[in-house]
Amino acid sequence: MKITENAREQIGAQLAAAAAQALTEDLASQPRALLVVSGGSTPLPFLRRLAEQPVAWSRVDVTLADERWVHEDHVDSNARLVRETLLTGRAAAATFHSLITSDPTPEQGAATVAARLATLPWPASLVVLGMGNDGHTASLFPDSGELSLALSTDDSVVAVRAPSVSQPRITLSAARLHDARRHALHLVGDAKKAVLAQALSGDDVRELPIRAFLTCPLTLYWAP
Numbered sequence: 001m002k003i004t005e006n007a008r009e010q011i012g013a014q015l016a017a018a019a020a021q022a023l024t025e026d027l028a029s030q031p032r033a034l035l036v037v038s039g040g041s042t043p044l045p046f047l048r049r050l051a052e053q054p055v056a057w058s059r060v061d062v063t064l065a066d067e068r069w070v071h072e073d074h075v076d077s078n079a080r081l082v083r084e085t086l087l088t089g090r091a092a093a094a095t096f097h098s099l100i101t102s103d104p105t106p107e108q109g110a111a112t113v114a115a116r117l118a119t120l121p122w123p124a125s126l127v128v129l130g131m132g133n134d135g136h137t138a139s140l141f142p143d144s145g146e147l148s149l150a151l152s153t154d155d156s157v158v159a160v161r162a163p164s165v166s167q168p169r170i171t172l173s174a175a176r177l178h179d180a181r182r183h184a185l186h187l188v189g190d191a192k193k194a195v196l197a198q199a200l201s202g203d204d205v206r207e208l209p210i211r212a213f214l215t216c217p218l219t220l221y222w223a224p
């Protein structure tokens, strides 16, 4: 157990160093740089380590790959995760752009979120993706009625409902998620390694939506 925990800390630290390097490289030639991170449980060690990296954080914008449509104080909020882990220490000087509005549903809030995202310095320096055991990434779920739309639209965000998750969500579209200089996939555990192997051995994106990003190119950060 201890070995696994250490490996997960190490891979988080490696990803944090790579993210800091990407932002610093881009900030050498542009006024601001954008980082897109994912929610869930995997990113915790990465976000905590990144918060302490020496980056010109006051010139960095941060947003999320997707969000659960809950209040920002909710235990399931990805914004809460980012505020409590990344936006501390040195990285507190970064500007965070939430994917949530006060509208009751993501369908009602999507246009406001899209307008917010349009002000950011795309392409992102780095998009960090996670993946679920069903092959979803961001909120591109295999069982969501909005999957085809999210994979094909030029809009930047899509409101998503999926039977496999309890809360409505909002996700960056595949097109928006592709709009980055670098992509990383951050995974832990043997189950996810097996899902990734399955994804690499086929091409039906609707079966395993992570496939939409396997040609980015994409750098894999995996630990047992």
Ligand SMILES: O=C(O)[C@H](O)[C@@H](O)[C@H](O)[C@H](O)COP(=O)(O)O
Pocket (backbone or CB within 6 Å): 038, 039, 040, 041, 042, 043, 065, 066, 067, 068, 078, 129, 130, 131, 132, 136, 137, 138, 139
């Ligand atoms: O808000 C979210 O849930 C995500 O952004 C999602 O795509 C996540 O990356 C995967 O579900 C993996 O989640 P875990 O890291 O918790 O396994």
